[in-house]
Structure formats: C-alpha cells, structure tokens
Amino acid sequence: MSVGWWTLFAAAFAAGFLFFHGFAATDTAPNYSFVHNATSAPTVSYYDYIVVGGGTAGCPLVATLSQKATVLLLERGGSPYGNPNITKMTRFGAALSDLSRSSPSQRFISEDGVINSRARVLGGGSCLNAGFYTRASTDFVKQAGWDGRLVNESYQWVEKLVAFEPPLGQWQSAVRDGLLEAGVLPFNGFTYDHIYGTKVGGTIFDQQGFRHTAADLLEYANPSGLTVLLHASVHKILFAVEGRKKPKARGVVFRDARGAKHKAYLKKGSKNEIIISAGALGSPQLLMLSGVGPAEHLKSHNIRLVLEQPRVGQGMSDNPMNAVFIPSPIPVEVSLIQVVGITRFGSYIEAAGGENFAGGASAPSMFSPEAITEAVEYRNNLQEAALRGGFIIEKVTGPISTGHLELRTRNPNDNPSVTFNYFKDSRDLQRCVQGIQTIEKIVESKPFSKFRYDFLSWPVLLNMTANAPLNLLPKHYNPSMPLEVYCKDTVMTIWHYHGGCQVGKVVDHDYKVLGVDSLRVIDGSTFSVSPGTNPQATVMMLGRYMGVKILRERVAN
Numbered sequence: 001m002s003v004g005w006w007t008l009f010a011a012a013f014a015a016g017f018l019f020f021h022g023f024a025a026t027d028t029a030p031n032y033s034f035v036h037n038a039t040s041a042p043t044v045s046y047y048d049y050i051v052v053g054g055g056t057a058g059c060p061l062v063a064t065l066s067q068k069a070t071v072l073l074l075e076r077g078g079s080p081y082g083n084p085n086i087t088k089m090t091r092f093g094a095a096l097s098d099l100s101r102s103s104p105s106q107r108f109i110s111e112d113g114v115i116n117s118r119a120r121v122l123g124g125g126s127c128l129n130a131g132f133y134t135r136a137s138t139d140f141v142k143q144a145g146w147d148g149r150l151v152n153e154s155y156q157w158v159e160k161l162v163a164f165e166p167p168l169g170q171w172q173s174a175v176r177d178g179l180l181e182a183g184v185l186p187f188n189g190f191t192y193d194h195i196y197g198t199k200v201g202g203t204i205f206d207q208q209g210f211r212h213t214a215a216d217l218l219e220y221a222n223p224s225g226l227t228v229l230l231h232a233s234v235h236k237i238l239f240a241v242e243g244r245k246k247p248k249a250r251g252v253v254f255r256d257a258r259g260a261k262h263k264a265y266l267k268k269g270s271k272n273e274i275i276i277s278a279g280a281l282g283s284p285q286l287l288m289l290s291g292v293g294p295a296e297h298l299k300s301h302n303i304r305l306v307l308e309q310p311r312v313g314q315g316m317s318d319n320p321m322n323a324v325f326i327p328s329p330i331p332v333e334v335s336l337i338q339v340v341g342i343t344r345f346g347s348y349i350e351a352a353g354g355e356n357f358a359g360g361a362s363a364p365s366m367f368s369p370e371a372i373t374e375a376v377e378y379r380n381n382l383q384e385a386a387l388r389g390g391f392i393i394e395k396v397t398g399p400i401s402t403g404h405l406e407l408r409t410r411n412p413n414d415n416p417s418v419t420f421n422y423f424k425d426s427r428d429l430q431r432c433v434q435g436i437q438t439i440e441k442i443v444e445s446k447p448f449s450k451f452r453y454d455f456l457s458w459p460v461l462l463n464m465t466a467n468a469p470l471n472l473l474p475k476h477y478n479p480s481m482p483l484e485v486y487c488k489d490t491v492m493t494i495w496h497y498h499g500g501c502q503v504g505k506v507v508d509h510d511y512k513v514l515g516v517d518s519l520r521v522i523d524g525s526t527f528s529v530s531p532g533t534n535p536q537a538t539v540m541m542l543g544r545y546m547g548v549k550i551l552r553e554r555v556a557n
C-alpha cells in the first residue's frame, strides 16, 4: 500500500516539477516526424546516402543531403530532448558522471591514465560539451584547402540556429581583464573569429542557459528525404569486392535496442555513398571492424581484411588541459567557457566558474569510479567556502604529440583502446608551462584580486590542485618543483581528441576513404590539428560544408 502512495506522490511531484520548472519556451523539443526507434525499422532498406553517427558533424550533414536525396542516419544513442542533464548548462557534469548504459556519455580511460568521455546521443558531443563556440582561423581554412566563402556561409548556417553571445558575469569579466593585464592583447570584444588576443567567444547556451545542439540543425532537414533511427548501432560496413579493382561500400549492418539485426543498402546509382561520422573514436573503430585497417591487428581479432590500411587509428591526439582551481571569498557566477586568451606561444587560456562547477557534480565527473570515493573525501575535507571559486585552464594547441587507437573487442559498443602520449613532445610541455605562467599572471592581476584569498598564495593554489585526484597518474609534484612536473602530474582532457582517419592518410581532401569506393569519413577523426580554440563550430561547419559539396557533385554531370 505504502508503495502505491509513494508512486502517486512521486508522479505528482514529477508532473509539477516539469510543469513549473522543466520546459521553458527555450526547451521545447522539436517535433521531428523523421526520427524513429530502430526497433521499428524494416529488416532491409535502401537509400541514396547512409550516414553512420548522428553527432556534431552527422546532423548538419544529413540535414543538407536530405534536400536532394534520400538519406538514412543511424545513431547508436537516444534523443537529447527532454533530458535536463543535456539541455541545462548547470547540469554540465551530470551527464558526464552518469555511467548507466542509457547515458548520453560513454566514459573511456586512455592508456595514458586520463579519464575521458565520448558521446552516445543524437547531437553527439554538442550535447555534452562546455558549449564554447568559436571558428577556426583563416590560416586553418587555407591549409585545409577549403573554399573560404562556402566555409563562411556554412558557419553562418550553423550560427543562425545554435550560437549565442554569452551573458558575461563578474568572474568571467575578471578573467578577461586579468588576461589583458597579463599581456594577452589586444582585446577583440565578442567575436567568433580566431585572432590573437583576448576575446569573448560564442556559446551554444542561450541567455537562459539552455543548450542548443547539432540535433537542432535537423530543423533544416527535408522531412520527406530523411529517416533518423535512434538506438541503431552500426556493426559494420559491407563491401562489394568480387570483380572490382577497388572494394565498394554497398551497405551497413546495424542492431537495434533489442539486438535485432537490420541491413541498409545503397540504392543503385554511381553517386550514392556511405558516410561515416562516428567521431574520433567511432570512425576508425568502425573502419577496422569493417576490414579496413592494419592487417596484422585485424587478423588478431579474426576480422576479414577488405583493405590493408595501416594508418587507420594512427595520429590520435588529445590536447592536454591543465587547470588551477582558485577558491573565492565571494560568490562566483555559474559559467562554462566564455572568455578565451589566444596567446602567440601556442596555448589557449579559458575559464569556468561557480559554486556548481566547483562543488557540484562536474569536478568528480572527471574521475574514474575508483577515484570518486577519493574525490568525495577530498571535497568533504575542503572548507565549505573553498568550494566557491572557479578553474582557469589552459589548452595546448595542436598538439604535436600523437598516439594510436586499437580494437579491444569486435563489439562496436565497447570502447577501443586509445593512447594519446600527452607531452611526449617537449614542445607541448613548454606550451603548457607558458600557459600556467600566464594563469599565474591572471591570478595575481588587480582585476582578479577580489576573487582570491590573500592567504592562498600561488604555490599553495598549485599544490592544492596538484593534490586533487584529477587523473589516475602517480603524483610527484610539490611547490619546489618545476612547472613541467605540474603539467605532467595534473594533465586532464579538454575532450578535443581527434585523428584516426586523417586527411591525406586515411581520407583524401574530399574526405573519401583512400583505396575504396563510395565511402567517406566526415567528422573530427579527419583532423591532424584541433581547429580554433575549441573545435565544435568547425565540426558542425564541416558537416554542412561537405553536404553542400556532395550535393553539388550529385547534380553536376
């Protein structure tokens, strides 16, 4: 009986909660007629384009392709809509620390001992990330060989729906002014552009703190051209091999949430293609599972070789992130990244603050299950007041150090093994040291003084952060040691990992997989350097940009 009352009470409470707090005007789920559960999909189906991965690149890509062709998008995760862990800025960290099978994030720990996350939801990383929105530099665009005008049009197409100017609070303003006093000049105001100096960047959180994601770009789609299947895990790409000079991608095998197997094939037509947009981990993993990769490695997993391609999974990089936590005597507004310093020595300075960020779920979200107990103890041992404050972080550009990815199992839902080799190249370490020195200047600056305690000197601040369980690496640092040790000991991820299917190595400049026909890879796995200070703007832009180019090729004859 009492269980019944409880249920009733809980339901009434939940309904009231949703009614009064859940769905502001900015949080209404769009009514996409083309999104379905994969369990309802036919056993066999046919399309002009089949895209694997409804992430940051995949969504703008299919929204564009659907204008002139029939398109199937297969996403292994569910819908982002209606989940406050995704839609609300203050819940950054909740999604990252949700380790359930239905979580929009899948935790992985690199062989380096750094705790990391990858997306498993429609909208991909744009549903989990810190929201900072900023374009790539014009140099990056030039070096990529992209058409600058189409690039700008594609950025604008994205920005119209998902990019906003952030409301700058006192703490972020102090970081901005501290950066200027530290000499990261000039001040470039609010801009999406990547230029030396200090700026306020864009964000995918609107003024009410609601997240807008790559899934929102599906509003541009032609509903009669697009089918999106959720909870659809692609297990492999099928190739036609017999009597051909090159293997040709012809279909995919995917499984729904009940484990039932489905196949989707390309319709007849020389322009039809399969496009992999499964992210920096998912794309090289799926190529290998489909028989395209290093021969010996595939053999050791009993995968039949379609094409020997030793560079699949090579060139994996993750930009090291190092942070300093600064407790504040006065309240700090809750903010994710808004201000950035773009230095000339190759590191970017960013900041996130607020009681929520420091004391809430997000700090331990970086921790492994084993480390969480330790993290909780650490937090309980801090003074209540010390939980107020924020992090100033620096990200090393590039980076120059690279690693590799290997399969662990033949199940696409399992994480592959990834090694990033943080700071293997001493130039990365030097950039980190200079970044930390710049953070010191910000912390010691006049504009920042009201947000720090006098008695917590710079060495004490470093020592405090270095003793927090930020990663699974052994600790050596004490304040008498050089900053190189601090950088290595406190390395974390800023989740901008990339590579694995790099342009010029695995795909050509049109993102076509080398050595096979009718197959491209379009996402963050194709970068050899992370674009802009943060990549998502360029990943979304690339989805739109390549969609437009592919359609142009389709109608041209």
Ligand SMILES: Cc1cc2nc3c(=O)[nH]c(=O)nc-3n(C[C@H](O)[C@H](O)[C@H](O)COP(=O)(O)OP(=O)(O)OC[C@H]3O[C@@H](n4cnc5c(N)ncnc54)[C@H](O)[C@@H]3O)c2cc1C
Binding pocket: 052, 053, 054, 055, 056, 057, 058, 074, 075, 076, 077, 096, 117, 118, 119, 120, 121, 122, 123, 124, 125, 126, 128, 129, 130, 131, 132, 133, 134, 232, 233, 234, 235, 277, 278, 279, 280, 282, 283, 286, 337, 412, 494, 495, 496, 497, 523, 524, 525, 534, 535, 536, 537, 539
């Ligand atoms: C916590 C966090 C914070 C970040 N902060 C920022 C930030 O503030 N600003 C910024 O610019 N960038 C940020 N980033 C980075 C940015 O979000 C990513 O670089 C970007 O989202 C990568 O896009 P992608 O399209 O390459 O991959 P994803 O967006 O990860 O898309 C890949 C999709 O493929 C799906 N998939 C994979 N394998 C399969 C399969 N076999 N079958 C079916 N589907 C599959 C996945 O579920 C996923 O949805 C952050 C990332 C994270 C995780």
Ligand SMILES: *[C@@H]1O[C@H](CO)[C@@H](O)[C@H](O)[C@H]1NC(C)=O
Binding pocket: 031, 033
């Ligand atoms: C969504 O669209 C469908 C089909 O157009 C319609 O039947 C349904 O009522 C709509 N739902 C909402 C919540 O608007």
Ligand SMILES: *[C@@H]1O[C@H](CO)[C@@H](O)[C@H](O)[C@H]1NC(C)=O
Binding pocket: 037, 038, 039, 078, 079, 230, 231, 257, 258
């Ligand atoms: C899809 O179907 C599966 C199996 O019936 C179910 O577990 C899952 O919750 C469904 N997902 C959605 C979003 O409806």
Ligand SMILES: *[C@@H]1O[C@H](CO)[C@@H](O)[C@H](O)[C@H]1NC(C)=O
Binding pocket: 083, 084, 085, 093, 094, 095, 096, 097, 098, 361
């Ligand atoms: C939000 O995250 C928390 C833990 O981080 C989890 O317990 C909860 O189930 C999540 N909510 C949803 C709607 O997924």
Ligand SMILES: *[C@@H]1O[C@H](CO)[C@@H](O)[C@H](O)[C@H]1NC(C)=O
Binding pocket: 138, 147, 148, 149, 152, 193
């Ligand atoms: C694209 O826009 C940037 C500013 O965001 C500008 O500097 C650049 O010249 C533009 N490129 C082209 C080809 O128009």
Ligand SMILES: *[C@@H]1O[C@H](CO)[C@@H](O)[C@H](O)[C@H]1NC(C)=O
Binding pocket: 459, 460, 463, 464, 467, 478, 479
């Ligand atoms: C550094 O922190 C550790 C752990 O909190 C503490 O034992 C040590 O005394 C600190 N050292 C300095 C120099 O502050």
